Amino acid sequence: MMRFQWAAASTLGVLLSTFPMAPQGRKAETTTVCAISREPAKFTSQWVRIPAHIESDSFEHTDIVDSACEEAGIELDYSSNFKGREELEKAIHSPSPGTVDKDISGVFIGKFQWHATERTRLILILNGVENLKVVKK
Numbered sequence: 001m002m003r004f005q006w007a008a009a010s011t012l013g014v015l016l017s018t019f020p021m022a023p024q025g026r027k028a029e030t031t032t033v034c035a036i037s038r039e040p041a042k043f044t045s046q047w048v049r050i051p052a053h054i055e056s057d058s059f060e061h062t063d064i065v066d067s068a069c070e071e072a073g074i075e076l077d078y079s080s081n082f083k084g085r086e087e088l089e090k091a092i093h094s095p096s097p098g099t100v101d102k103d104i105s106g107v108f109i110g111k112f113q114w115h116a117t118e119r120t121r122l123i124l125i126l127n128g129v130e131n132l133k134v135v136k137k
Contacts (some may be wrong), residue, residue, distance in 0.1 A: 108129055
């Protein structure tokens with residue numbers, strides 16, 4: 001019995017560490033790329049939900065953007081495991097890499113980071129993707 005409890009606890013610990021989550025009891029605030037780009041300090045270290053489109057070269061730059069403020073973009077960090085990661089990677093990288101031939105949109109959920117002195121200033125560390133849509137151009 002003790003061996004089963006330890007194995008179950010270990011498995012649960014691995015599963016929970018694989019999926020980053022917002023702090024318990026806190027909801028991600030729904031906002032926009034435009035709002036964050038206007039006031040990044042207000043959103044830094046906050047959990048956010050952002051409906052947006054992706055622009056990507058599939059190599060170095062993958063950003064979420066909004067047509068209401070075309071000069072703004074938030075870099076996506078999708079290096080950790082999260083709900084929807086496989087679908088997002090497939091959308092970005094196939095059938096051809098990047099977004100030259102397709103429009104990718106969805107709701108992107110994660111923790112926003114602002115680095116005022118870095119080259120890449122606005123970053124969303126993804127925790128989930130919802131309503132992912134891919135449309136050929």
